[in-house]
Amino acid sequence: MLRPGRSSDAAALASLDAGERAVLGESSPGWHITAAGDPAKVHLVLDDGAGPAGYLVLAAPRGPEPGVELHRLVVAAARRRAGLGRALLHTALRLTGASRAPERREPRDLPAGAGRDDGAPLSDALERDARRVPPLDDALGPDAHWAPPGWLAAGRIWLEVAPDNATALRLYRSAGLDVETRLPSVPGDPDSPPLRLVLSRG
Numbered sequence: 239m240l241r242p243g244r245s246s247d248a249a250a251l252a253s254l255d256a257g258e259r260a261v262l263g264e265s266s267p268g269w270h271i272t273a274a275g276d277p278a279k280v281h282l283v284l285d286d287g288a289g290p291a292g293y294l295v296l297a298a299p300r301g302p303e304p305g306v307e308l309h310r311l312v313v314a315a316a317r318r319r320a321g322l323g324r325a326l327l328h329t330a331l332r333l334t335g336a337s338r339a340p341e342r343r344e345p346r347d348l349p350a351g352a353g354r355d356d357g358a359p360l361s362d363a364l365e366r367d368a369r370r371v372p373p374l375d376d377a378l379g380p381d382a383h384w385a386p387p388g389w390l391a392a393g394r395i396w397l398e399v400a401p402d403n404a405t406a407l408r409l410y411r412s413a414g415l416d417v418e419t420r421l422p423s424v425p426g427d428p429d430s431p432p433l434r435l436v437l438s439r440g
Contacts (some may be wrong), residue, residue, distance in 0.1 A: 239284075239286075239287075239381060240283070240284055240285075240294075240329065240344060240378040240379065240380045240381065241258065241282065241283055241285055241380070241381040241384065242274065242280075242281065242381065243270060243273070243274035243275065243282065243283045243293065244274065244283075244295045245271050246331055247290055247293075248267035248268070248270040248275075248323065249267045249272045249275075250290045250323055251267075251283070251293055251312075252266055252267045252269070252270060252413065253264055253288060253368070254292070254293070254312050254313075254314050255312060256432030257315060257325060257347075258312060261403070262310060262378070262394060264271065264375070264418070265372075269403075271313070273295055273385075273404070277387065278298040278300070278389075279295055279296065279309065280294075280295070280296040280297075280298050280333070280386065280390060281293065281295050282294045282295075282296075282329075282380060284313075284326065284378065285321065286342055286361055286366070288299060290298040290314070290327055291313065291317045291322060291390060291437050292311075292312055292313035292314055292317065292322050292323070292326055293311075293312055294310070294311055294329065294330055294418065295308075295309070295310040296308060296309060296328045296330060296333070296334065296390065296395075297309040297310075298387070298389045298390075299389060302381050303436075303440060304392070304394055305334070305336070305392045305394030305395055305396050305438065306334045306392045306394070306395050306396075307337075307395075307396055307397060308330050308395055308396070308397040309397075311326050311327060311330070312383065314327070315323055323409060323422050324383075324391070324409060324412075324413070325377065325378050327409060327410070327413050328336075328377040328378075328413065329377045329378045329380075331395060331413060331414075331439065332377045332396070333380070333386060333390055333391070334390060334392055334395045335391040335392065335393040335394075336392075336393060336394055336395040336439045336440030337377075337382070340387050343349070359388070377424035382415060392440075393440050394438060395415075395416070395438065395439055395440055396436060396437065396438035396439075397410065397436070397437055397438075398416070398421070398434045398436055398437075399434065399435050399437060400433075401420075401431075401432045401433075401434070407435075407437075410437050411437075413439070414439050415437040415438060415439045416437060416438065416439065417433070417435050417437055418436045418437060418438045419436040420432040420435055421433050421434040421435070421436065422435075
């Protein structure tokens with residue numbers, strides 16, 4: 239079941255973050271309590287009856303970037319490679335109204351020299367995945383008693399990811415998100431190595 243996060247989930251969710259702090263940044267029970275109570279965030283927990291198996295945090299449109307931000311998507315280490323990350327991502331696409339199959343575009347701004355664990359060029363793998371945008375049949379149904387905020391159905395979703403996070407890039411590109419912008423590591427120097435990539439759909 240996918241349900242809104244509660245204060246009682248905070249310690250368990252923070253433990254899921256333990257191995258991902260280099261990617262996530264700040265993480266603590268207090269962070270989850272604050273996110274769950276923030277009207278500008280949707281904090282949804284995947285509960286399989288044995289406790290949280292993962293969670294999803296979506297943030298309201300703000301600043302110059304239109305659409306809803308996929309702020310966090312985390313799956314418990316013991317539950318990975320079972321399709322839960324993809325199901326949570328597809329749920330985010332459906333909730334935000336960004337689930338319409340996108341028009342394929344040429345891949346842009348892929349990090350130069352990035353590769354996969356098996357040595358194949360990452361750009362080739364991403365393009366192959368991007369041609370196979372699947373239906374969202376595995377999207378999770380949120381708790382029927384949950385009323386989503388009005389800002390959630392923005393029709394567009396975006397996120398930031400590190401250019402060397404090949405696993406995340408493959409997941410996002412396979413769901414139809416395109417690399418939109420490279421954020422340089424040296425502000426004002428577009429030729430500097432990218433610090434973050436912005437991907438979007440919708």
